[in-house]
Amino acid sequence: MQVTENPTIVQPLPFSRGETAVQSSTDIVAQQSSSKVAILKGSDLKTLVSGLNSIGVKPDGIIAILQGIKSAGALQAELVLQ
Numbered sequence: 001m002q003v004t005e006n007p008t009i010v011q012p013l014p015f016s017r018g019e020t021a022v023q024s025s026t027d028i029v030a031q032q033s034s035s036k037v038a039i040l041k042g043s044d045l046k047t048l049v050s051g052l053n054s055i056g057v058k059p060d061g062i063i064a065i066l067q068g069i070k071s072a073g074a075l076q077a078e079l080v081l082q
Contacts, residue, residue, distance in 0.1 A: 002029045045077065 006025040012018025052062050069075045 003027070004029075042065075 003028040006027065008023045008025055010023045012020065017047045045074060049066075049079055052065065057065070062081075063081065066075065069081055070077070
């Protein structure tokens with residue numbers, strides 16, 4: 001991950017009684033090497049979890065994905081973590 005700060009000086013319009021200010025501009029570049037993406041066929045939870053397992057997603061990643069799907073309203077189930 002690379003984060004670059006590029007502050008810019010902002011000048012007020014003439015006769016506006018404004019103040020010179022510094023406006024921050026941040027560029028963030030994230031790269032991930034050797035990533036895998038899979039297209040899963042099927043619409044059930046078992047297919048999703050086994051597909052995520054097959055591409056090497058760790059259990060905490062699978063839990064986070066399922067929680068995200070549930071919070072988006074696309075999972076009509078109760079998640080019980082043990």
